[in-house]
Amino acid sequence: DAKTTQPNSMESNEEEPVHLPCNHSTISGTDYIHWYRQLPSQGPEYVIHGLTSNVNNRMASLAIAEDRKSSTLILHRATLRDAAVYYCILRDRVEGGATNKLIFGTGTLLAVQP
Amino acid sequence: DSGVTQTPKHLITATGQRVTLRCSPRSGDLSVYWYQQSLDQGLQFLIQYYNGEERAKGNILERFSAQQFPDLHSELNLSSLELGDSALYFCASSVRAGTEAFFGQGTRLTVV
Numbered sequence: 001d002a003k004t005t006q007p008n009s010m011e012s013n014e015e016e017p018v019h020l021p022c023n024h025s026t027i028s029g030t031d032y033i034h035w036y037r038q039l040p041s042q043g044p045e046y047v048i049h050g051l052t053s054n055v056n057n058r059m060a061s062l063a064i065a066e067d068r069k070s071s072t073l074i075l076h077r078a079t080l081r082d083a084a085v086y087y088c089i090l091r092d093r094v095e096g097g098a099t100n101k102l103i104f105g106t107g108t109l110l111a112v113q114p
Numbered sequence: 115d116s117g118v119t120q121t122p123k124h125l126i127t128a129t130g131q132r133v134t135l136r137c138s139p140r141s142g143d144l145s146v147y148w149y150q151q152s153l154d155q156g157l158q159f160l161i162q163y164y165n166g167e168e169r170a171k172g173n174i175l176e177r178f179s180a181q182q183f184p185d186l187h188s189e190l191n192l193s194s195l196e197l198g199d200s201a202l203y204f205c206a207s208s209v210r211a212g213t214e215a216f217f218g219q220g221t222r223l224t225v226v
Contacts, residue, residue: 036215043116043219046215101147101172102159103172104156104157104159
């Protein structure tokens, strides 16, 4: 399974932007880049995903490097509710493909200070 | 609410027993995934089904088995339970490959 590398932890102040990096140098052409987060005592929650172009949704933005070997999840204004573990995952777009399953690493624990 | 329903929410059982965890995916989702989350192991992928067929296996013990039924709900069977099987078990579903997966709230299993 293609591997991602994320910092173990990051800190942010409330209402400031947060940039969460992810390296995925072994990404294949059929892999989507997915981000999930897990708030305390809850199941993982989908945040955003992309293939080649930058993506925006109501929760966050995803900036993907031109060579696709890295990406950055951007929370535009962090709130206390954004404190969670953020996972960057590569997921095959081919049904039944080798990495179609979601393999979670250790993620980045984001702390948000008031 | 993700639309994925897991029952029961909590389960306490003794070592050596067998339990069944149930997952109802979101309407229209064909893929179901099972995960185990314990304090020392993080989120571990167990098994994936797509439209009733097993598609991928992770670190699933031989004492564990799963299936996906024609109505697309899935069950995870855990037998000969050990103390170390105590964990949160999550089910997730997605429409197809590459799309977002939606997770249930999990079943907290405690083996005493």
